[in-house]
Amino acid sequence: MALVFLHRVIGDLTLGKPDLIEFSEVETLEAAARAIAGSSEGAIPVWHNRIPAAGAAPSSEERFVGMLNSLDVVAFLARAGGDRDRAMRTPVSEVVTPNPSLLREVDPCVRLIDALELMKLGVRCLLVRRSVACKGVSKPFSMLYNGKWLRNIETTKATSAATSSSPPSSSSLPRNNFCCLSREDVVRFLIGCLGALAPIPLSSITSLGAVNPHYSYVEALSPALEAIGKIPHGPCAIAVVETTSDGSHKILGDISAYELWKCDYVTTAWAMANLSAGQFAIGTDENGCSSPVDPPDQLIDLPVEVVTVGASPRLTKFSSRSIGFFDNQLKQVQTGRPRSMYKGRSKLLTCKHTSSLAAVMAQMLSYRATHVWVIDSESEDDILVGLVSYTDILDAVTRYASSVVPPTP
DSSP states (O other), X not given: OTHHHHSOBGGGGGTTOOOOOOEETTSBHHHHHHHHHTSGGGEEEEEOOOOOOSSOOOXXXXXXXXXXXXXXXHHHHHHHOSOHHHHTTSBGXXXXXXXXXXXXXXXXXXXXXXXXXXXXXXXXXXXXXOOSSOSSOOOOOOSTTTSOOOOOHHHHHHHHHHOTTSOOOGGGSOTTOEEEEEHHHHHHHHHTTHHHHTTGGGSBTTTTTOOBOOOOEEETTSXXXXXXXXXXXXXXXXXXXXXXTTSOEEEEEEEETTTTTTOOHHHHHHHHHHSBXXXXXXXXXXXXXXXXXXOOSOBOOOOTTOOOBOOOTTOOOSSXXXXXXXXXXXXXXXXSOOOGGGTTOOOSOEEETTOBHHHHHHHHXXXXXXXXXXXXXXXXXXXXXXXXXXXXXXXXXXXXXHHHOOOOO
């Protein structure tokens, strides 16, 4: 099974990938929203501008700022209040959280197993220089199997260029001819190699240890905006739950970058600022963030669970099936836990803890989701037991391979 990781290089995954188009930090959130809609994982990498200098210009990796996702945009607008249309013209540099560790430049001849280990350590994107030189060549560089620190990429390129018998080095290519590989690209490649990974793909996610029980959650009656501070970065998702009498969590929805991927940001920001987590999750779940709607123009300052809508010629609804939500279900929210408003929801991406790894991989790729919530198959109440993310999948498929990888010469 480990052969596919040892005999394939990361350059193999760049076939058909478009060249990298850098998104500058001086662009506006409005431009970022359009870019996010066409990105993988609902996030885009943000870069410092290229500044001409007398010395050597900084590399693309050195100019990388961090990742900006849809949830970052919605949360910023929700906190901004006031004229949110004007807030959409805010520079991205004021919103993105700097985190250079999320991207790493790698040589196209790096072994696939080494690249996967980087992603397991938290790297979200791999910056790969275009190359036709690497054809099944294994060029290990890592500390991961030999106890050594990562080899310098430039040193590796220089050594390759100095060897006359070796094929042309990737350093001979144009400097800016890069492509960016995400974790989704890697999982999509792996699902095409299921036969080589046998019997791992047919094993249950529980038996493989792919279920992460340390998930973040928020109660349905909590304000949606308060949930933002609890959301982790990997994956960028928090479960909206109802705690049962025995302390278990019944999942009702989630707030995540995936759910807000292609939403109307101004409308969604209004909902986040004024609704409870449960109400907000229902709206994104039912509406799918696909139909632009206008928030009410007038709101009476009441508790978050009680929102009264004033008359307005632009009055529309946040959720496509929540007609009468404030009238018919308001009493249920005020007097007890909101149960009926969550019934019949089918859009939340879940799987059973007995599901196979291959099934979960296919499910995530079909919906282009960054995570799947795992529920107890023996329960009828959607009791949450954990979640599976890209990192958990990569860890599961490489665990056996890591034990048989030969040491780096």
